[in-house]
Amino acid sequence: MSNKIFDAILTQAITKVKTEKQQKIVESAIQLFAEKGYSNTSTAEIAKASGVSEGTIFKHYGTKDKLLLSVILPFVSELFPYMAQELIKKTMSENTTTFEQFLRSLIKDRVEFVTENREIFQIVVKEIVYKDELKKELLPYALANIPPIFKKVLEEFRERGELVDLPADKILKNLVTFLGGFFVSRFLLIDDFNVSEEEIEDAIQFVMNGLRNPQNNALE
Amino acid sequence: MSNKIFDAILTQAITKVKTEKQQKIVESAIQLFAEKGYSNTSTAEIAKASGVSEGTIFKHYGTKDKLLLSVILPFVSELFPYMAQELIKKTMSENTTTFEQFLRSLIKDRVEFVTENREIFQIVVKEIVYKDELKKELLPYALANIPPIFKKVLEEFRERGELVDLPADKILKNLVTFLGGFFVSRFLLIDDFNVSEEEIEDAIQFVMNGLRNPQNNALE
DNA sequence: TTACCTAGTAAGTGATTACTCACTTATGTG
DNA sequence: CACATAAGTGAGTAATCACTTACTAGGTAA
Numbered sequence: 001m002s003n004k005i006f007d008a009i010l011t012q013a014i015t016k017v018k019t020e021k022q023q024k025i026v027e028s029a030i031q032l033f034a035e036k037g038y039s040n041t042s043t044a045e046i047a048k049a050s051g052v053s054e055g056t057i058f059k060h061y062g063t064k065d066k067l068l069l070s071v072i073l074p075f076v077s078e079l080f081p082y083m084a085q086e087l088i089k090k091t092m093s094e095n096t097t098t099f100e101q102f103l104r105s106l107i108k109d110r111v112e113f114v115t116e117n118r119e120i121f122q123i124v125v126k127e128i129v130y131k132d133e134l135k136k137e138l139l140p141y142a143l144a145n146i147p148p149i150f151k152k153v154l155e156e157f158r159e160r161g162e163l164v165d166l167p168a169d170k171i172l173k174n175l176v177t178f179l180g181g182f183f184v185s186r187f188l189l190i191d192d193f194n195v196s197e198e199e200i201e202d203a204i205q206f207v208m209n210g211l212r213n214p215q216n217n218a219l220e
Numbered sequence: 221m222s223n224k225i226f227d228a229i230l231t232q233a234i235t236k237v238k239t240e241k242q243q244k245i246v247e248s249a250i251q252l253f254a255e256k257g258y259s260n261t262s263t264a265e266i267a268k269a270s271g272v273s274e275g276t277i278f279k280h281y282g283t284k285d286k287l288l289l290s291v292i293l294p295f296v297s298e299l300f301p302y303m304a305q306e307l308i309k310k311t312m313s314e315n316t317t318t319f320e321q322f323l324r325s326l327i328k329d330r331v332e333f334v335t336e337n338r339e340i341f342q343i344v345v346k347e348i349v350y351k352d353e354l355k356k357e358l359l360p361y362a363l364a365n366i367p368p369i370f371k372k373v374l375e376e377f378r379e380r381g382e383l384v385d386l387p388a389d390k391i392l393k394n395l396v397t398f399l400g401g402f403f404v405s406r407f408l409l410i411d412d413f414n415v416s417e418e419e420i421e422d423a424i425q426f427v428m429n430g431l432r433n434p435q436n437n438a439l440e
Numbered sequence: 441t442t443a444c445c446t447a448g449t450a451a452g453t454g455a456t457t458a459c460t461c462a463c464t465t466a467t468g469t470g
Numbered sequence: 471c472a473c474a475t476a477a478g479t480g481a482g483t484a485a486t487c488a489c490t491t492a493c494t495a496g497g498t499a500a
Contacts, residue, residue: 139409263457275478283458
């Protein structure tokens, strides 16, 4: 993460034993932040919703900002580094699957994860869009960690002749653009409570084949 | 728009002659809302930035919310209804182009428009994500107006054999997902000051052909 | 018991919030 | 000019904000 404060909050959020009231605080904060946004949620509201005095929140979390971070950070740290390892495992193994199969399992896996943590996902997206400081911390982190690994995987599949003959950067850019749009639209704009198999399959076909009719002779 | 308050604010924002101070207020509001978000910008800040007393803002706009709307509404009303008419014009004319050409001119045109209004675009996206009320007003409006027209166009091209043999709904869903991701990532996440021709061309190729290597015999 | 720690509380704190109001100044218009 | 209307002001306002502080209660260990 390359950020000491972030590290401290993250390890504390994961390791520290929480009291009942502390859990209630986090639960209420998640629900309220997801619904109304961080800036539009007051600490008084969180206190009331979790049946706790306002002082208790500050005893445990110090500031409202740190409360937000102890909600967000465990999620993002599980969202990304996981991907790195799993990606390599899934592609570089000997009994390699096709790129389409790889993409399918990746999407399904992450859809499941985000479905289980939809409220926190909503908070993360909202605040990355809204709070510049958070964007400036999280975006470079994501951009520095994900692309390199992803690129390797893409290059591997391209060498096997499965992918279009384009630089991995370009492939990645468009893939991330589409997947980003997919997750944000399904989990944030429309609060779809389950993304169907069919929809996932349609998305995969779109990524693989695009919109052009393969029978069409007017190629190029 | 189907909303009387919205209509009133929109027509007033467009038709009413503005004083110098009023223009300064709107300019400063746009800049501040885009940078820090609506919720994190106080009317006092706007007043100071535009060299005007706070009272003046409320004299003209009544509430902070109405000020936001008079910034946003002219933009969205120009972003969408335009598309409807132009879309039909561009596709249904006799000397019809290919779908790829249609897509190219659509993207280039809207990239230009958003580039010219990037700050307002940022405000709109931020507040749709953040303010539930706005999302609930604007999203149904967009969903009710755009898909029907778009669908017609897509069906036209599909009948010509240019597009994959899928229902227009499904094609549209993935296309909108990608284009949404494209605009948001380029104009909001990365504040790209000009989206290059090359990047647009890559996006078009992705939408048309997907990622699969056409020479690959492992089709299906 | 004594001493100490942690969890939790209730009542504050000053600063900031969106908004109001009584008022002055400018701009026409008959 | 006289008078009306609109534009603009700045000092308020109550409410709300994140955060603090002095405190109690209960468990633990020497």
